[in-house]
Amino acid sequence: INEAEFAKFKSVQNSYPTTTPERGDLLNQLAYCIYTSGSTGNPKGVLNHHAGLYNRLVWMKEYLKVDEKEVFLQKTPYTFDVSVWELILPFLTGSSLVIAKPEGHKDVVYLQDIISKKQVSIVHFVPSMLGVFLLDADGEKCKSLAHIVCSGEELPALMAQECKEKFANAQLHNLYGPTEAAIDVTAINLSEIDVLKEGVSIGKPIANTSIYIVNHSLELQPFGVPGELLISGIQVARGYLNLPELTQDRFIADPFREGYQVYRTGDIAQWKSDGSIHYMGRIDNQVKIRGNRIELGEVENAIMAYGGIQQAVATPKEVNGEKVLVAYYLLERGTEIDKAAIRTYLQGKLPEYMVPGFYVVLENLPMTSSGKVDRKALPGIGGDDLIRREYKAPGNPTEEKLATIWQDILGIEQVGITDNFFELGGTSFQLIKLQKMIELLWPDKMVISDLFEFNSIKDIAVFINRDSGETDLEEKDEMKFFEI
The missing domain is CATH 3.40.50.12780 (ANL, N-terminal domain)
Incomplete structure (x- = not known):
């Protein structure tokens, strides 16, 4: 006990009441x-x-x-x-x-x-x-x-x-x-x-x-x-x-x-x-992305159901001025998981608009003082959080132009010709921009529905040049439909 405080108390001790106070309700x-x-x-x-x-x-x-x-x-x-x-x-x-x-x-x-x-x-x-x-x-x-x-x-x-x-x-x-x-x-x-x-x-x-x-x-x-x-x-x-x-x-x-x-x-x-x-x-954990209401808990549960994942958090982030859905997750000890495999799994479980475009593996999730996930403290996202294939450089003028367009629309420094537009975080709105750019350079070559089917630079280049013979890339089976 602080001696000064104790002495102060002793000096006024007799002034305090000695009867038990009324407790009330x-x-x-x-x-x-x-x-x-x-x-x-x-x-x-x-x-x-x-x-x-x-x-x-x-x-x-x-x-x-x-x-x-x-x-x-x-x-x-x-x-x-x-x-x-x-x-x-x-x-x-x-x-x-x-x-x-x-x-x-x-x-x-x-x-x-x-x-x-x-x-x-x-x-x-x-x-x-x-x-x-x-x-x-x-x-x-x-x-x-x-x-x-x-x-x-x-x-x-x-x-x-x-x-x-x-x-x-x-x-x-x-x-x-x-x-x-x-x-x-x-x-x-x-x-x-x-x-x-x-x-x-x-x-x-x-x-x-x-x-x-x-x-x-x-x-x-x-x-x-x-x-x-x-x-x-x-x-x-x-x-x-x-x-x-x-x-x-x-x-x-x-x-x-x-x-x-x-x-x-x-x-x-x-x-x-x-x-x-x-x-x-x-009710308010529903976020709206590109006009679609998304229940974050449902996305997190779907990610957790994939084997080898210890914990998952889904949250919206701003990328290039557009709101996107990001998945943050912890892996179980000794586990390695391909991000593309997670995305493929989620595509079979969730509507396309609920499938995250970015996947960030963390060693630890940031926590608030009460032990809950601190969503505001989750790290930003970058190129490493995209799902990329092994890099293959453009091999002809069409692929080079398409790569430049993709980089501009997606805000990515380097794009390979086998990368998937959606796996790179591309959205349906960005796909519309892509179709408009293609229309300016190659009129009447592709409509928006084609881009949902052919969503790599290599495939799009083959589609665009199907009559010109410019590309020597191996033709896909699907392209035989367009032979006359």
Whole structure:
């Protein structure tokens, strides 16, 4: 204790009241204000009350059957609401609490060591960090783990399966909930579920919580029909600090129960036949590229389904003044994957407009302080992120002119005659520009539909010169259609 402060206290000690203060209605008083950027990126202070927090803590105590023998690892930064239960729940249960060093949640070796040394039994991971942890985690070192709790992001099925296999003695739980509803509002134990067959749901509502899935008119959706997820019950927060208009928009009267309010999450979900909930992404996680709406989560799931990929993030980027879709991904240890093979695989799984044009392999994904993927910090893209074939230089005047046109339209320094226009990030709009340039140099030679079929410089040159005999390139089988 600071001696000066202690002396100051002693001098006024007798002036403090000696009677116990009136406690009042503590449950309905505010417990904390914690900021969340949410999907907008603008920080909002969420006002959570004691009743909601108490419900969440008591529910988890019963759900995990926590007693004084458990050892919690507190590693989440206090700016993220998971830290609230990590810090407080051990005091309700008489359990042990181990506090990780600052930034320790990002250090896999440190986490393994502290789990082993302190015999940690309950730990939380945001899926992004779980993916990093699984790359080097040793199941033997972490055999004290009894419960692995995930929340904060969508948990991929392949990651969940790998976690279950690596930590066979631990139960894997997937929780869901926004900061605006006291941390978590649904949960599921995935330990006995075939996640590769059934997928990873976000489970069922926790105690004293109701979940509605509604359409745009706030009418309940049937089983299997997607809609917006609404949260009702004791955990719904008071609203946002000093943001009355946003509070009025997101916190509304419960359409189905008098005296309650609901929080509109902006999340898309649907009821499964077993009564659990399938999370489908954010309403505002849909991006619009070239007039097409794209659900980024659907693209990421498709990439993850390709073997050898540990984690994937799809996001739009600006290239040459045009918005394009970029795939960032981590490979499993000792794995090498051809970018062209990933693209070919995705073309069989997704509509063409949802297939990323650029593929960036990373050693690590940038993380926010809360352990989520920091999309804003993802690196820019360049020529190395394109799908290129072995370089072959132009062999005749037509190919040389086409190469110059491609380089100008695509913003690329060097193009080979066997490179694929779309694999180089070309879009349908850029294809229209290409067709117009070809029309100026070689009138009446190609229409736009031809370029969807012949999309390398070599093939286009053969098509253009099919009557002139200028090129000595080997004729494709498809060209026989044009013989007269």
